[in-house]
Amino acid sequence: MLNTPPFRIKGRKTLLLADGEFPTAKAKTAVCFIRYREKDAAVVLDRGNAGKTVFDTLGIGRNIPIVATVEEAKAFHPEIAIVGVAPRGGHLDDIFREQILECIDAGMDIISGLHVFLEDDKEIREALSKSGSQIWDVRRVSEEGTIASGNGCTTGARSVLTVGTDCGVGKMTVTYELYMEAVRRGLNVSWAATGQTGMILRERGIAIDRVISDFIGGATEALVNLEGVGKDVVLVEGQGALIHPGYAGVTLGLMFGAMPDCMVLVHDVERDKVREYNVEIPPLSEVIRLHQLVMAPLKDVPFAGVALNTSCLGEEEARDMIRTVEKETGLPAGDMVRFGAGEVVDGIVECLTKKGR
Template sequence: MKYNPHSRILIYAEGEFGRGHSKTAEGMIRYGKNPIVAVVDSTREEKNVAEVLGIGAHIPFVRSISEALTLEPNALLIGVAPRGGGLPPAWRKDLLFALEHGMDIINGLHFMMEEDPEFAQAARRHNRIICDVRRSPDHLPVGAALAAGVPAQIVLTVGSDCVVGKKTTVIELERLANQQGRKAIYIPTGQTGIMIAGFGIAIDRVIGDFMSGAAEKLILENAPGHDLILVEGQGSLLHPGYSGVTLSLIHGSMPSHMILCHQPTRKYIRDSKILIPPLKEIAALYEAVTLPIKKAKVIGISLNCFDLTDEQALKEIEKIEALTGLPTTDCVKFGAQKLLDAINWAR
């Protein structure tokens, strides 16, 4: 990453914070290393982020970038991941304003701001940096199942759908595993994870022939010195729009084990009318796809119960454990110990 890890960040989430497309903003607030001065969302009546997210009481909402200037941000992070990753035309003037007022831009969209003449000229004129996080490295390999020979335990998060907590699960597992003596590393494969960890490849931006090779490259480069590789999953085999990146991560990372992530209150695949099948069927699908190259089992279930009370979440956990026979938890509400125990037992 070429942006300063000490930059004072202003998160731009206009009209979207806490409404389903602000996972980058929420991920950075929960796990990012940079100080965050405020979140821009003029549609939020709440005073601070904690009133929406449950954490971040020190992070206020502001109605505009200009209102945040007194907080002295020196980087604007685009905290929204809209479907398709394009740049909404209404954002352009705000992003130019940020460049003109001394802020670098940290951009996780598919839209490459550095390639846009207006943004590039503004950045040069004001001596600012544009960091297009999703930009793919050159000379990526074609996947060759080389990660199958890595001696470390490789655990991949997979999903019943997209945006169900695959990144959150591996981050929580990495922290806990290292506290308890494992030599664990989290492998970021999406823009938010890259912003948090400072390295990685956004697999969904890579040309199709090289997607599994990009995942393989990440494994091979980061495995030395570690006995637990925790790979951030993307998309879902069930999602008609994002299944390609999911399959590429399975074949590229060659997991020894998988954690299935799911939001219990979600009944349909996102942005569709496709019903989500029973979790046992989904687990069997993922296990079948790993064959015949390297057999991998789903060994636990990570629930995203953000929209449930703790009591309701515990009931869902009990129900799903009974239905699947697999250890189940919500890593944010109740910690990742159940899943780490399953990983250690399967080692």
């Protein structure tokens, strides 16, 4: 069920298609690629910000240019085009479809994390055959599936799962920041990518939200065991949210499939309700307790820390918020992007050490 690209991604000049959405939350794939693969991000397509640079609009990304058309983007010699948006439902609109066809005609390989598979489009297939370009439909999964055994990772590695108070709060970002900090410390760690953006960065993984529901736990279990070979810790990228009316199912499948040894809660401090739903987000201590109650019949799973997105706050307000959350939850907290992942990695190490006694 593991999905890998048919071509190399890292080290190739990349065009990020984010028309009309950059740099909003819907362009999270483009934003995360710029954050973690900045050297490969050659150009962004977004007509609303054309003429500006990524740094002008996002505050990161050097002077990566933003252009209005594929024709303008070609001047920067991109070899790959990534559909850099993640719209609700993962559908492809006519504007993006036309841009993708132009990219194929220019000889670029294409990466798409949409639920609509580009290779199933007859016109796109014909364009591919003419240009020699290739497509990676990141969310495509094989029809093979297994039921979870309930054993989680059996390689000897410990697993750590990120869970959130909502979708799009930064679970992938937090997972990757934790991974980078753990590597910096010399820890023997890997990470399991379960969504389109993480899979593009990892260049492998399983798009859990495309797996048949009966097999989500089994797919997660298989992925954690694959990434756990020869490792001490596997960080598992979370999806959805347990209190989300639309996407709770995938969260529960990840929890029961990974059988984590500890979890990290991810929260955007600007949100008091689940986005696009009239569902209030409970106090973080209650969200933590809810996850533990769900896991309790199968496993006692402590939380190692809380990762916050404080981008809506000034620096002092953000630090005050972090202290407030630490006091409320009794756990180390931090904003990984602004202030580093050190405190939460400390929490993970302490948590896993206690469980190993």
